[in-house]
Structures are given as structure tokens and as C-alpha cells.
Amino acid sequence: MFEFYSIFERIISDITPLGSIISSLTVIGVELTFELPDNAKQCFYEDIQQNTTFTLEFQVVTGGQYDVDVTLQAPNSEIIYNKIKTQFDSNTFTAKLSGTYVVCFGNEFSTFSHKIVYMDFQVGDEPALPGLGEHATVMTQMESSAEETHKHLTTIIDYQTHHRLKEAQGRKRAEELNERVMWWSIAETLCVLVIAITQVFVLKNFFSEKAPSRGYGKT
Numbered sequence: 077m078f079e080f081y082s083i084f085e086r087i088i089s090d091i092t093p094l095g096s097i098i099s100s101l102t103v104i105g106v107e108l109t110f111e112l113p114d115n116a117k118q119c120f121y122e123d124i125q126q127n128t129t130f131t132l133e134f135q136v137v138t139g140g141q142y143d144v145d146v147t148l149q150a151p152n153s154e155i156i157y158n159k160i161k162t163q164f165d166s167n168t169f170t171a172k173l174s175g176t177y178v179v180c181f182g183n184e185f186s187t188f189s190h191k192i193v194y195m196d197f198q199v200g201d202e203p204a205l206p207g208l209g210e211h212a213t214v215m216t217q218m219e220s221s222a223e224e225t226h227k228h229l230t231t232i233i234d235y236q237t238h239h240r241l242k243e244a245q246g247r248k249r250a251e252e253l254n255e256r257v258m259w260w261s262i263a264e265t266l267c268v269l270v271i272a273i274t275q276v277f278v279l280k281n282f283f284s285e286k287a288p289s290r291g292y293g294k295t
Contacts, residue, residue: 107237109137112144112183112191119180124199126174132157133196134181135164135241138248140189145182151175161185194241 112118124130136142146165148157151173159165171177183191 130199133166139191
């Protein structure tokens with residue numbers, strides 16, 4: 077399984093990238109968000125059997141221009157996926173070889189922007205519900221309904237995850253815009269005060285009468 081740290085639950089409630097918490101789902105995949113510092117590269121490793129399908133999905137949630145470099149390397153060091161400065165993508169692959177596959181996220185082109193990256197790595201097909209398929213007969217109507225409901229709930233969870241990511245991304249952009257507006261307003265206020273004070277002194281000098289010299293007018 078992957079060896080990593082995750083702040084996926086925290087980013088939904090607070091987008092601030094701080095620490096990390098372990099987050100693993102099931103043996104068929106993992107879903108997490110992590111902080112990618114500037115000038116850094118982070119890789120994750122997964123053992124996959126031959127002819128197994130797996131899906132890699134990622135999205136840059138916050139940071140810089142919302143882009144990241146992504147590579148996926150097979151056990152024989154072949155690069156089977158390579159994207160440069162990409163915000164999001166989703167692809168499904170079939171493992172041609174058994175072994176350790178490596179997915180790397182690079183932020184080496186950025187000199188000061190930290191990134192928060194969401195990744196969903198699903199390996200193989202989702203197993204059936206417990207109890208289904210244990211008998212040779214066809215599934216009953218209730219079992220079929222349960223299986224169908226399970227698929228729909230899985231789809232709903234995926235939609236909710238993407239919605240939360242978009243909401244977190246939009247909220248972060250709104251916070252950044254609000255901060256910029258605040259500093260711009262402060263700068264404008266200071267400029268207005270400086271101009272007002274300058275005008276007061278200039279007008280005061282225009283209308284102030286200078287006292288005549290003491291020796292003026294004497295014969």
C-alpha cells in the first residue's frame with residue numbers, strides 16, 4: 077500500500093495546508109490530499125499485478141497557477157504517463173507487468189508556491205457486497221437492488237468529493253481575492269490621507285500672511 081500522509085478530511089473544513097494525517101481506504105485504492113512544497117517532488121508507490129486495471133485521478137486544489145508535473149512509471153522504468161503543468165486529469169491503465177508502479181508529483185518549477193494536490197488511485201475492480209455471489213443461483217431482486225444501490229452510492233460519493241474539491245478551490249480563491257482587495261483598500265486609504273494632509277499644508281501656506289520685517293518703511 078501507499079506510504080504517505082493525508083489531510084483530505086481537513087482540507088474540506090479548512091483549506092489551510094498544515095500537517096498531515098494518515099488516510100488509507102481499502103486494498104483496492106487510496107484517496108488523499110497532500111502538501112507539495114515549492115522546488116519539491118513527491119512520489120507514491122503501489123504494487124500492482126499484471127493485467128490489473130487501475131485509475132489515476134488528480135487535481136491541484138490550491139497554490140500558484142494550480143498546476144503540477146505528473147509522471148507514472150512502470151516496474152521496468154518505462155514512463156507510461158507524463159503531464160507537464162497540469163491542473164487535473166483522470167486516466168485508466170492496465171498493468172502490463174507485475175511490480176511496483178510509481179506516481180510522482182513535481183513542483184520543481186515553482187520557486188515559492190506551495191501546492192495542495194488531491195489524488196485518487198484506484199486499483200482493480202470494486203468487490204461485490206458481502207454475501208453476494210456466494211451462491212450459484214442468480215441474485216434475488218433484493219440482492220440486485222442492493223448491488224444497484226451500492227453502485228449509485230459510490231457514484232454519489234465521487235460526485236460529492238469533486239464538489240467539495242471545487243468548493244474548497246473556489247473558497248481559497250475568494251479568500252485570496254478578499255485579501256488582495258483589503259490590502260489595495262488600505263493602500264488607497266493611505267494615499268488619500270497623504271494627499272489630504274499635503275493639500276491642507278499647501279492651502280495653509282497660500283492663505284497665511286507673512287509678518288512684515290521690522291525695518292521696512294523707516295527713513
